[in-house]
Amino acid sequence: MKKFLSVVALGMAIISCGSKKEEGPKKVRIGVTIYKFDDNFMSTLRDDLKVFAEQNGGVELFLNDSQNQQGIQNDQIDTMISKGVDVLAINLVDPQAGATVVQKAKNANIPIVLFNKDPGFEVLNSYDKAYYVGNNPEESGVFQGETAVKQWMADPSLDKNGDGIIQYAMLKGEPGHPDAEARTLFSIKTINEKGIKTEKLFEDTGMWDAALAKDKVDAWLSSPKGQTIEMILANNDGMALGAIEATKAHNIKLPIYGVDAIQEALLKIENGELAGTVLNDGTNQAKAVLDLSLNLANKKGPIQDTNWKLDKKAVRVPYVGVDKDNLSKFKK
Known part of the structure; x- marks a missing residue:
């Protein structure tokens, strides 16, 4: 009887071992929030992030639409932390909430990569596992201003009243947003530094939104x-596209400049409806977010084995000015 039981036990052990599946390496779980999915630029960055994650194969993304509400984003972060993500990748709704969001990550001892909306060095420095991926927002204003000057100088007919002064209107992004403030300031500052006077006729927020800008x-x-x-x-292409629709409705042709170089804006440059934009390189931002997230999740240095450079605690992806002269380099 004992011999029979031993044979049965051995058989069950063999069956058990034979049925055990080989498991591959555990995927890195990245919890991602986007301030709102239907933002033109963030939509393309999100798509690029998914492509890079699929190409890597060892990544599982948890994507969340924060619907432009910081409270919703905070709840999403809490949920992802409770699910045990390995790293957080956060596009803040409100840059002023950066300290709160980083503290959540710090309390859970989870690395965090913030992107596109800069919380500031002081916030990043409050946690040794917090980093930022974005750009230098001043550059976008400089490139926008330089493109406007180039075209103004080349075409005297743009000076409709012949006074040598640019009478302009400014569509700003979200009030207090670092990118909105920098783009607004440095675009005009650059024009003035090139020796051209300006007169502001209108300035208002379009909240990055085409429909609001059109109104x-x-x-x-x-x-x-x-x-x-x-x-x-x-301050962005979305609002520039809204401005185009408004001018068309009034049967008025004006030079309009945006920022982001989304494909729809590049098509508008090609057909002459948009004068220029500035490449906000979302593809490389997405690549940097994924690279840093994987390294931090695997307890490596944030830019280890990458080509990125760290400016204090930030990876800065450079801007490029775009108009009809170099459009072919960026149009897909």
Whole structure:
């Protein structure tokens, strides 16, 4: 009897061993929040992030739409932490909430990579596992201003009243947003430093949104002063596209400049509806976010075995000015 039981036990052990599946290396679980999915630029960056994750094969993304509400984003972060993600990759709704978000990661001892909205060095420095991927927002304003100057100098007809001064309207992004403030300041500062005077006729927030920007520009153009606008500068392409629709509705042609170089904007440059934009390199930002996230999750240095350079605690992906002269380099 004992011999029979031993044979049965041996048989069960063999069956058990034979049925055990070989498991591959555990995937890195990255918890991602995007401030809102339907933002033109963030939509393309999110798609690039998914492509890079699929190419890597060892990554599982948890993607969340924060619907432009910081409270929703905070809850999403708490949920991802409770699910045991290996690293957080966060596009803040409100840059002022950076300290709160980083503290959540610190309390859970989870590395965090913030991207596209800079929380500032002080916040990043509060946690040894916090880093940022983005760019230098001043550059985007400089490139936008340089492109505007180049075209203004080349085409005297843009000076509609012949006074040598650019009468302009400015569409700003989110109030207080570091990129919005820097782009607004440095675009005009660059134009002035090139020896061209400017006169601000209108300035208002379009909240990065095409529909809202269209409404703002429509109201401007409906006023007597609106007829004297010579140029529209927008903090992003989404608002620039809205401005184009408003000018078309009023049967007015104006040089309009954006930032981001999304494909729709590049098509508008090609057909002459948009004067210029600035490449906000979302593809390389997405690549840097994934590279840093994987390294931190695997307890490596943030830029180990990559080509990225660290500026204090940030990877800065450079901007590039885009107009009809170099459009072919960026149009897919």
